[in-house]
Amino acid sequence: MVGTKELIKNLSVKHGIERKSLLPILQDIVEKENFLSNDSMIEVARILDISAAEVYGTASFFSFLDTEARGKYKIRVCKSITCDMKGKNETIKCIENILKIKVGETSKGGRFSLLETNCLGWCHKGPVMLVNDEVYTELTPEKIRETLSEYIREEK
């Protein structure tokens, strides 16, 4: 918690303590700490002099502002209508089979989290997924297996 407090203090210097500073501060916390813990949201609320509920309201609005701990690799499958029509469900089933986790879950050892997200802007190349900041397009079961096994290998 000391580390978090220090981090948020520094971020408040970097981004300011106005209401508009909230989003960049939250983004930076997620980048540094993987997710927004209750303590970090309460601390941000204290520093910006807004309520913790308001911080949570903002965090829960954005798919990328996780409020629970996620794995090292966050796999986000686009759930918007185009990707849905191009095989989002099959994509998810395939990932679930390989990683043995369901949507919303994190694999044992905290390597992978499987999540859905809103439109990633790759509608012309759906279905798509993100692994952390890397985007993978026109997914097929084969492409998913290949991509994920690279991440799995890298981890070993």
Place this chain on the structure above:
Amino acid sequence: MSKNTITLIIDGTKVTVEEGTSILDAAKKVDIEIPTLCHHEDLCVAGNCRVCVVEEKGKNNLTASCAAPATEGMDILTSSPKVRRARKDIMALLVSEHNTQCTTCYRNTNCELQTLASDYNVDNDIYLSVLKNNTTIDKSSWSIEKDDSKCIRCQRCVRTCAEIQHVNALAVTHKGHEMKISTFMDFPMNEIVCTNCGQCIIHCPTAALTERRYYDDIWEAIDDPTKHVVVNTAPSVRVALGEMFDYEPGKIVTGKMVTALKKMGFDSVLDTDFSADLTIIEEANELLVRLKKAFVDKEEVALPMITSCSPGWVKFIEHMYPEHLGHLSTCKSPQQMFGSMVKTYYAEKKGIDPKDIVCVAGMPCAAKKYEANRPEMRDSGFQDIDAGLTTRELGHMIKQAGIKFQELPEENFDKIMGESSGAAVVFGATGGVMEAALRTAYAVITGRPVPFDNLNITPVRGMESIKEITIKFEDCVPEYSFLEGIEAKFGIAHGLTNARAIMDQIVEGKSPYVFIEIMACPGGCIGGGGQPIPTTDEIRKKRIEAIYAEDMGKPIRMSHENPEIKEIYESFLKVPLGEKSHHLLHTKYRKRKRY
């Protein structure tokens, strides 16, 4: 005229309004009623429900009249076929995701969505119900129930909690079809910063937020012959309960209320005003002790002292200013003083075992339910107040008992803790506790009544957000000669946003006051979260007028002259702030977290 005016046409009628006036308000000027849901006169404009749409001639799109300002030359239609169809469609969409179990709903017949759906005859056939069937009602709080299946996401509660109370316990969370009104991390209502003030309840158009109801427990106690059930009612209930029975706001129904409660089977119908008088004696003396410590003994003492009658305010300071709890008066609220006196003094006088007494409080308040259940409130050896009921619940109970309220004769409160002064009555309005305290404190300090016509300390009255009064003490009695010539400043705030301004002064060490009254709700208790719905500024003012009228009608106007108060000190409490008082009438506060 300082502002520019604008002329527009609404439904063929010319209207001239100030620049910046919304189309909705302009229409009101010519008695044209446009339906609204998310709009509330106490709150900022949201414009999210779209029920108030109107047609502007020459424009293709409809306009939300609550959010759009009137402009010069506008030609508005508020009831064209296009408008009516759109409104009906919007209402049908709202109904399609609403829990329409109206017959079992607490707000049945007092619900804005129900009224509109009825007026526009919205039927079920337009859209299929998309009501989420897995919502659970949050009943974790002693005071407030939250039922998301009834929520239409108008965000009136969110705006109330932010603008009026500056608590922000409720926020809009998630998005799209998952968007809901929730708390920090979706925590239950009893684990968050909520002060239980209930302002969200009286601003909610439906039954998404209601008070937790206890009346079935009360009926059970009344029906139990081994129980002696005592009820006490707060000053604000008697000036608002009539609204539940089709009286105009501001009608005083004290006598009828007492008769109704007796008919319902309460064994004794008593007056919270008695313990309001008691609060004044203890609180005024506490202030004088603090002043003496500061001026004479030069001791470190927390000044200004702040009132502690409003349990929403008390929880607010515990959450928001936990380092400054020393400023709070240690006096319990009148409700809790009443409870601890009923189960000791009253029980002794009546010869009843306190374990057989059920003490019920009729209150204008949602937070009183929570206060009754605070673990600190068991000094009589029992839970001092067994249940707090809102004015609305009392109204429901009277209806359940089949009583024709308007036809009732008027009766007086029972004896032993049923007598009160006008000073206790004014507790119900913002500034009232200050007025009552000053009437007594001034008399104690100088031996003379306060220098105001008919004891009416008018500067402390009214709806102004923060009020103050300066009083100079001259020709003091010897005991209080240390106050001679001193000009003391007193402050009054209502609504927690105003309370915050007062507290920020204290935190900065810049508070000019010696004593401050703070009430959690706008207008004071008469505008409490347990009062009849609707509550608007106009209604608040009428209830306040009734409070002062009731005060003027009282033969005794100062707390220390109440004969029952003299009696309780003679035979039981002995002296203010004495050992018994300390044990039974005073309390402690706790630091709480701010989320």
